[in-house]
Amino acid sequence: xxxxxxxxxxxxxxxxxxxxxxxxxxxxxxxxxxxxxxxxxxxxxxxxxxxxxxxxxxxxxxxxxxxxxxxxxxxxxxxxxxxxxxxxxxxxxxxxxxxxxxxxxxxxxxxxxxxxxxxxxxxxxxxxxxxxxxxxxxxxxxxxxxxxxxxxxxxxxxxxxxxxxxxxxxxxxxxxxxxxxxxxxxxxxxxxxxxxxxxxxxxxxxxxxxxxxxxxx
Numbered sequence: 001x002x003x004x005x006x007x008x009x010x011x012x013x014x015x016x017x018x019x020x021x022x023x024x025x026x027x028x029x030x031x032x033x034x035x036x037x038x039x040x041x042x043x044x045x046x047x048x049x050x051x052x053x054x055x056x057x058x059x060x061x062x063x064x065x066x067x068x069x070x071x072x073x074x075x076x077x078x079x080x081x082x083x084x085x086x087x088x089x090x091x092x093x094x095x096x097x098x099x100x101x102x103x104x105x106x107x108x109x110x111x112x113x114x115x116x117x118x119x120x121x122x123x124x125x126x127x128x129x130x131x132x133x134x135x136x137x138x139x140x141x142x143x144x145x146x147x148x149x150x151x152x153x154x155x156x157x158x159x160x161x162x163x164x165x166x167x168x169x170x171x172x173x174x175x176x177x178x179x180x181x182x183x184x185x186x187x188x189x190x191x192x193x194x195x196x197x198x199x200x201x202x203x204x205x206x207x208x209x210x211x212x213x214x215x216x217x
Contacts, residue, residue: 032114
């Protein structure tokens with residue numbers, strides 16, 4: 001056994017559905033557990049309407065499993081219902097049994113949608129706001145993690161990343177400053193990324209204007 005060196009301070013985070021932990025008491029097969037976790041991890045970092053993997057996307061070396069073990073794990077997960085399997089023409093896809101996954105399967109089965117028509121390909125990883133916050137602003141406490149999660153549902157990821165960049169640039173490394181920026185962009189509109197001059201102008205508005213009460217000096 002290779003001794004684990006420990007987690008680092010620059011980890012990305014994968015959100016797991018709470019119901020997954022209910023499955024833990026049911027899953028007693030390591031192969032099934034590994035492929036399920038792998039799918040959860042991969043789809044979390046996809047930015048695509050079709051979040052699916054093929055059998056080849058379950059990396060043998062990364063999972064520490066052989067081809068037959070991966071096939072066995074997937075078969076058990078599909079039978080359990082945690083993973084969905086759909087075949088379209090010669091392609092076989094595996095999806096998480098989530099509202100998004102079920103909608104995709106239904107659309108494919110009904111003939112309303114073909115993944116190949118969308119130019120399906122595994123997407124690049126999205127900017128991880130949790131990792132960026134911890135690396136540039138401060139510790140990722142449970143409260144901050146929940147706040148960022150809520151922010152992702154309200155604002156575009158690019159907005160959060162850019163607001164974080166302004167907070168770092170202006171040495172206002174706290175969530176209240178970022179939130180003030182995001183609220184202003186949402187209220188007044190934001191057609192394009194701002195220049196350094198615009199950022200400085202905004203900084204004065206945040207510090208001296210109506211958002212000053214929300215910003216820690």
